[in-house]
Structures are given as structure tokens and as C-alpha cells.
Amino acid sequence: MTHIETDVLIVGAGGAGMYAAIGAARAGAKRVLLVDKSLVGRGGATIMAQMTVAAALGEEAPDDWPLHLADTLAAGRGLCDENLAAVLCREAPVRIREMDGWRVGWARRDGHIAQVTAPGHSRPRCCYVDFLNTGPAVAATLRRRVSRIDAIRRVSNLIVTDIVTTGGEAVGAVALDQAEGEPVTIATNAVVIAAGGLSRLFRRNSASANMGGDGYALALAAGADLVDMEFVQFFPIGHLAPRLVGMDPIMWDPFRYKLGGRLLDGNGREFLADYGSDESTGYTTPRDIATYAIQKEVAAGRGSPHGGVYLSFTHVPRGDLDAAFGPVIERLARNGIDLGRMPVEVAPIAHYQMGGIAVDETMATRVPGLYAAGEAVGGANGANRLSGNAIPEALVFGERAGRFAAAHAKARRDGWDAKRAAPAVDAIRRLRDGQRGNASAAALLEELREVMWREVGPFRTAAGLVGAANRLASMRRALADLTVEPGRAFNPTLADWFELRAGLIAAEAVTQAALARQESRGAHQREDFPDTDPAWTCRQRVALRPDGGLALKAVR
Amino acid sequence: MTLATAHLRIRRGSGDEPPRYDEFAVPFEDGATVLDALIWIRAQRDASLAIRYSCINANVCKECTIAIDGSVAYACTTRLRADRVVTLEPLPGKPVLRDLVADTRPPRERLE
Ligand SMILES: Cc1cc2nc3c(=O)[nH]c(=O)nc-3n(C[C@H](O)[C@H](O)[C@H](O)COP(=O)(O)OP(=O)(O)OC[C@H]3O[C@@H](n4cnc5c(N)ncnc54)[C@H](O)[C@@H]3O)c2cc1C
Ligand code: FES
Numbered sequence: 001m002t003h004i005e006t007d008v009l010i011v012g013a014g015g016a017g018m019y020a021a022i023g024a025a026r027a028g029a030k031r032v033l034l035v036d037k038s039l040v041g042r043g044g045a046t047i048m049a050q051m052t053v054a055a056a057l058g059e060e061a062p063d064d065w066p067l068h069l070a071d072t073l074a075a076g077r078g079l080c081d082e083n084l085a086a087v088l089c090r091e092a093p094v095r096i097r098e099m100d101g102w103r104v105g106w107a108r109r110d111g112h113i114a115q116v117t118a119p120g121h122s123r124p125r126c127c128y129v130d131f132l133n134t135g136p137a138v139a140a141t142l143r144r145r146v147s148r149i150d151a152i153r154r155v156s157n158l159i160v161t162d163i164v165t166t167g168g169e170a171v172g173a174v175a176l177d178q179a180e181g182e183p184v185t186i187a188t189n190a191v192v193i194a195a196g197g198l199s200r201l202f203r204r205n206s207a208s209a210n211m212g213g214d215g216y217a218l219a220l221a222a223g224a225d226l227v228d229m230e231f232v233q234f235f236p237i238g239h240l241a242p243r244l245v246g247m248d249p250i251m252w253d254p255f256r257y258k259l260g261g262r263l264l265d266g267n268g269r270e271f272l273a274d275y276g277s278d279e280s281t282g283y284t285t286p287r288d289i290a291t292y293a294i295q296k297e298v299a300a301g302r303g304s305p306h307g308g309v310y311l312s313f314t315h316v317p318r319g320d321l322d323a324a325f326g327p328v329i330e331r332l333a334r335n336g337i338d339l340g341r342m343p344v345e346v347a348p349i350a351h352y353q354m355g356g357i358a359v360d361e362t363m364a365t366r367v368p369g370l371y372a373a374g375e376a377v378g379g380a381n382g383a384n385r386l387s388g389n390a391i392p393e394a395l396v397f398g399e400r401a402g403r404f405a406a407a408h409a410k411a412r413r414d415g416w417d418a419k420r421a422a423p424a425v426d427a428i429r430r431l432r433d434g435q436r437g438n439a440s441a442a443a444l445l446e447e448l449r450e451v452m453w454r455e456v457g458p459f460r461t462a463a464g465l466v467g468a469a470n471r472l473a474s475m476r477r478a479l480a481d482l483t484v485e486p487g488r489a490f491n492p493t494l495a496d497w498f499e500l501r502a503g504l505i506a507a508e509a510v511t512q513a514a515l516a517r518q519e520s521r522g523a524h525q526r527e528d529f530p531d532t533d534p535a536w537t538c539r540q541r542v543a544l545r546p547d548g549g550l551a552l553k554a555v556r
Numbered sequence: 557m558t559l560a561t562a563h564l565r566i567r568r569g570s571g572d573e574p575p576r577y578d579e580f581a582v583p584f585e586d587g588a589t590v591l592d593a594l595i596w597i598r599a600q601r602d603a604s605l606a607i608r609y610s611c612i613n614a615n616v617c618k619e620c621t622i623a624i625d626g627s628v629a630y631a632c633t634t635r636l637r638a639d640r641v642v643t644l645e646p647l648p649g650k651p652v653l654r655d656l657v658a659d660t661r662p663p664r665e666r667l668e
Contacts, residue, residue, distance in 0.1 A: 002667060040665055042617045043610045050614075136616050147664070156665040177667055179653055184667070208610045208617065243587030246633040248614040335587075440603035485604040489570045490653040492598065492606045 006033040007409040009188040014044035016374025016398035017194035018142035023402025025151040037159040041143035043210040044196040049135030052126030054388030055092035060115035060124040065089040076382020077522040084380040092392035104141040118387045126388040162424035163222035170369035171415040174424035181488025183428040187416035189409035197375040202350035203453035213506025215376035219357040220544040224365035227378040228355030230513035236290035238349030240308040256283040258324040264310040265302040291348040308347030363401035373401035383522025434486030441496035465515040560584040560638040567645040571652040584638040591631040606655035
């Protein structure tokens with residue numbers, strides 16, 4: 001069995017993980033191990049980001065990070081962890097300029113970095129890489145940097161299944177090497193969980209295949225807390241129909257910035273004003289309100305044929321359409337879409353997890369040696385995230401997590417204990433020899449996504465949430481009886497089993513927290529408690545009990 | 557509602573086994589992609605089918621590159637067709653790990 005020794009282990013190689021590796025190496029870590037269940041720099045949300053990155057650079061108009069902070073706190077509906085939000089806003093310009101020096105290629109206007117105003121921002125502070133290339137450029141730049149640093153060892157197709165602790169400290173991890181179907185043990189002096197979000201747990205989503213909530217499950221099992229798990233951001237105008245290939249379902253947003261565009265119900269009537277949103281001056285409706293309005297229209301029987309609403313640009317002159325969409329017009333035409341003549345159907349889709357692993361400003365969890373970064377972290381964005389805040393969160397928190405983890409690792413002696421890793425190693429060995437059952441994990445993953453979408457999605461009620469919690473608990477009990485095909489090299493049923501195990505715990509954390517919060521706030525909308533309740537201006541923490549159940553605690 | 561069916565002939569087996577081909581019938585919907593069909597097969601017919609993909613829609617990860625009727629293409633942007641059997645094989649020129657998965661990891665990102 002392969003055993004690796006390292007100073008800092010980083011789980012997940014998106015924007016947060018790659019920056020953490022750079023941060024750790026710069027802070028003096030001699031051995032940094034950066035692993036990803038997919039391919040380094042390709043598997044998560046970072047490479048998929050198409051739009052903007054918020055940072056108070058003041059290049060376009062005067063700006064300063066406290067203004068960015070004020071906007072972030074306002075969007076968070078009273079729930080942001082102000083310390084984390086302040087770190088995010090203060091250091092975003094540092095990271096954006098550093099990446100500029102690494103030639104990421106931020107779009108420029110008149111020689112300065114171009115910045116636009118995205119909804120919820122009081123200043124033009126969102127930079128981007130043309131055309132719709134922000135995420136790919138960020139991922140490629142970080143991949144290049146990481147590959148030039150000798151201290152960083154990269155491993156792709158390594159699925160971390162367990163964090164190993166002794167005496168309450170993180171000392172290592174167990175992983176499944178997908179290519180060989182073999183367990184791998186990793187001894188380390190610090191771990192950074194940068195495994196991204198969980199939007200793949202919902203049937204309608206903007207996620208990649210690798211955003212199933214592994215990081216949250218790893219943290220809980222290691223003894224860390226999660227916070228704000230009920231706050232899943234639903235992106236209001238995800239593409240629904242006609243089927244579009246080669247383009248991300250959140251692609252309509254930039255064109256809403258440029259051209260406005262009208263949201264219409266199934267009868268062709270504008271409805272946002274009925275929900276208190278005035279779009280006479282442009283595209284200003286926050287994500288939580290737009291999502292709510294669309295869901296309400298659909299529930300009232302006024303939806304479009306596929307269960308969403310229409311987004312129409314038919315009132316926009318052809319020339320303006322061509323100018324705004326550029327080459328995208330061609331790609332749409334190949335999909336049979338002519339925006340001058342027809343609306344498209346859009347609907348809310350799960351997009352980003354505000355909640356996540358509870359950390360302090362050094363990105364440390366309450367488990368010594370365990371750090372977290374990126375979307376996996378909870379708290380900075382409260383009950384609703386501003387657009388453009390997630391990429392800077394990944395970069396800023398990533399750099400810090402790597403830096404502080406390296407400092408921790410330096411001050412610590414090897415605490416590896418193979419006995420503590422044995423149960424996780426045995427689980428991999430047992431499962432890869434195959435197991436006969438009555439269902440596959442792949443089928444249960446589909447059901448999990450359906451349940452989460454129906455009962456824990458943009459519309460929530462006590463009855464639905466209780467039903468979902470019960471079903472999730474019974475799926476968890478069924479894990480031992482699922483079919484796993486025998487086989488080593490790239491056995492997908494083995495990967496599915498671990499994905500399901502992690503996803504179920506993450507899903508349960510969201511569901512329990514949503515059930516306990518008897519109010520509506522930001523992204524969390526309860527049909528049975530439609531108002532925001534000032535008494536609920538508090539965060540909920542989730543921990544794993546020794547019996548495997550989840551414990552919830554409100555913190556003020 | 558169309559009730560058409562697409563037929564896929566898929567290369568199976570790990571690298572050291574002699575290749576064999578399995579045929580699957582998949583419900584055909586207008587606009588669906590080859591990747592849609594592969595994901596459907598995994599959930600509904602044969603969970604053991606190994607495929608590689610990440611971004612699903614955005615066409616940015618390039619992990620889904622395979623041979624479709626002998627030409628290298630992305631499973632996520634190639635439309636499914638119902639008029640004849642389509643053959644799927646792993647990306648040529650790389651060692652096969654299993655089924656449609658070739659070892660496309662950059663050499664410096666491997667374990668050894
Ligand atoms: C389509 C889309 C568009 C977006 N657009 C924007 C935008 O314009 N602006 C913005 O600010 N934000 C945007 N976001 C959000 C933003 O991209 C993410 O929040 C951010 O990139 C998260 O970075 P990360 O490094 O934390 O996670 P990710 O980039 O998701 O990386 C996590 C990595 O962890 C790996 N992993 C997961 N589990 C394991 C495991 N068990 N073992 C090993 N590896 C594991 C995954 O394979 C993945 O590569 C967008 C998100 C999506 C999905
Ligand atoms: S799945 Fe990402 S490019 Fe095809």
C-alpha cells in the first residue's frame with residue numbers, strides 16, 4: 001500500500017486548493033501534497049466561473065474595501081461572520097493584483113483593469129477575463145504557478161475518504177487511488193480541506209460532477225463544526241429549455257447585465273414588480289428575491305412549459321443583440337436559439353453553498369491541524385452571497401489556509417498513527433472486492449438529488465423537510481446493503497459509494513438546519529414561516545455526534 | 557414526446573482484458589448529448605460503466621474526450637442520434653484504465 005509523508009495536505013485542487021498550495025510553499029513548507037479526485041485544476045467550480053471577481057481595486061471608480069464589506073454584509077441579511085467577510089474584502093485586491101502579475105489577463109479599459117457593477121455592489125468593482133473566460137483563466141494561471149514550485153507534489157484521481165485524527169488532532173488522511181483501486185495513507189502535520197461546495201446534491205444545479213459535499217462530510221467526521229448549512233444559493237435564471245450544449249446553464253446573467261432582458265410568466269406577463277422589485281433602471285433584482293418570485297409564479301400555475309419562466313430579449317434591436325452577445329449568437333444559433341425571435345425558458349438552479357466548515361480568521365477549524373478554504377468554508381457570505389464574491393473567497397481563504405497550515409505544520413511533530421487509519425483502509429479494501437445488494441449507489445445518488453430538489457430546494461416546509469430527513473436517514477442505513485461491483489482500476493461503483501456516503505451527511509446537515517430555522521431569510525425560504533424573524537439573527541452550527549447523528553446549536 | 561431510442565455500442569473492460577462491446581438502448585430526446593446517455597446508462601442500466609467527465613455542460617474541463625465512431629470528440633457536446641448505432645471507445649493513444657476511461661492524467665500528477 002502506498003504511504004506518503006508530507007507537511008501540508010491539501011484536499012481539492014480548485015482555486016482555493018491551488019492557492020493554498022502556493023501559500024503553504026511560500027510560508028516555508030518543504031512538502032506540500034495537493035490532491036484532487038478529478039484532475040488538478042479541472043474538476044470543480046473554479047474553471048467553470050464565467051463572470052466576475054469582486055475586489056475593491058478602485059481602478060474604474062474610487063472604491064475601498066470597507067465599502068465592499070458594507071455591501072457584502074447587507075447582502076448577507078444580518079448573518080455574515082463579519083471577521084471573515086472583512087478578511088475577504090480586505091485581501092481580495094491583494095490576490096487580484098498578484099494574479100494580474102501572473103498574467104491572468106484581467107480585461108482592461110484605457111490601460112486600467114476594467115471593473116463593472118454587478119447586482120448588489122455599490123461600485124463598479126467586478127473584474128473579468130474576456131470572453132466569459134474568468135474561471136478558465138484563473139484555473140490555468142494557478143495550475144501553471146503550482147507546477148513551477150518544486151515543493152508542491154500534485155496527484156490527480158485521488159479521492160480523500162477520511163481525515164485521520166489522534167487525540168483530537170488531524171494527523172493524516174486515507175484516500176482511494178482511482179486508477180488502481182488501492183487505498184493510500186497520508187501522514188501530514190496539517191490538512192486543508194478545499195473540496196468545494198455541494199450544489200450537485202440538487203437535481204437542478206450548475207455543478208460539476210465533483211461538487212457533492214465531500215468536504216463537509218470529511219470535516220464533520222474529523223470533529224469540526226459546520227455553520228449556516230441551510231443557506232444554499234439558488235441561481236434564479238438557470239437555463240432550462242431548449243436543450244443547450246457546450247454552455248453553462250448560468251450563462252444568461254452577463255447578458256442580463258448588458259441588455260436587461262425581460263422575465264415573463266407563461267402568459268408573457270412581467271411579474272418581478274409584484275414581488276417588490278423595480279427593474280426600470282436595469283438588472284437589479286437580488287438572487288434570493290428573483291428565485292422566490294419565479295418559484296411562486298410556477299407554483300401558481302403560471303410557469304412556462306418546462307416548469308420555469310421566460311427570459312426574453314425579443315424587444316432588443318438585432319444590432320444591440322449582436323454587439324452584446326458577439327460570438328455567442330453563433331453558438332446559440334447552433335442550438336436552434338434565435339434571441340431576436342424567441343424567449344428561452346429559465347428556472348432556479350442550485351449554485352453555491354454559503355454555509356460550510358466553521359473556521360476562524362486563520363482558516364483553522366476547532367480541530368488542531370485542520371484548516372478549510374474556499375466554498376467549503378461557511379460564514380463570510382451569511383444568508384445570501386453577492387455575485388463575484390466566491391472566486392475572491394477561494395483565492396483569499398486559500399492563500400491564508402495554506403500559510404497558516406504551513407506555520408502549524410512547522411511547529412508540530414509527526415503524530416501519524418497507522419492504527420487510527422486502519423478502519424478507513426479496511427473499508428476501501430472490503431468494498432473493492434465487491435458487495436451484493438439490492439440497489440446501486442448511482443441510483444441512490446439520483447434519488448438523493450430528487451429528494452433534495454423537491455423538499456430542500458428553493459421552497460421549504462416543515463412537512464417536506466421532515467420527510468426528506470427521514471428518507472436521508474434510511475438511505476444512510478442502506479449504505480451497507482448496496483451493490484458494489486468487484487474491480488480495481490477505475491471502478492466507478494466504488495467511487496459512487498464514497499460519494500453517496502459523504503453526500504448523505506452533507507445533505508442531512510442542510511436539511512436539519514433548514515428544518516430548525518423557522519423563518520425566511522435570504523436564500524432560506526420557508527413557506528410555513530414566510531417572514532424574517534429578528535430572533536433568528538443567529539447562526540446555526542452542526543456537529544457530528546458519536547452515534548452518527550447530527551447535533552444543532554444556535555450561536556449568537 | 558418522442559419515443560425514439562438511441563443505440564450505443566460501448567467498448568468495455570479494463571486495460572489488460574481483451575476488449576468487448578456492449579450495446580445499450582437509451583431513450584432519445586431531442587437535443588440530448590452522448591454524455592446525457594452515458595449518465596443515464598450509469599443510473600438506470602449499468603452502474604459499472606466507467607466514464608470520465610466533470611463540468612457536464614460548460615465544455616471547459618475537457619475530461620469527457622473519447623472516440624465517437626472513431627473520431628475524437630467531447631461526449632458533452634456531441635448530440636445523440638437515433639438513426640443508427642453509434643460506437644464509443646476511449647481516447648486512442650493512451651493506456652485504457654477501464655471502459656471509456658483512458659489514463660489522461662498528466663504524468664506529473666500520477667502516484668508513483
Ligand atoms: C457555473 C459556475 C459559475 C460561477 N461563476 C462565478 C463567478 O462568475 N464569480 C464568482 O465569484 N464565483 C462564481 N462561481 C462560484 C465559484 O466558482 C466557486 O465558489 C469557487 O470557484 C470555489 O472554489 P474552490 O476552490 O473552493 O472549489 P472548486 O473549484 O469547486 O474545487 C474543489 C475541488 O475539490 C475536489 N474534491 C472534491 N471532493 C474531493 C475529495 N473527496 N478528494 C479530493 N478532491 C476532492 C474537486 O474535484 C474540485 O476540483 C461559479 C460557480 C459555478 C458552478
Ligand atoms: S464534461 Fe467537461 S468538457 Fe465535457
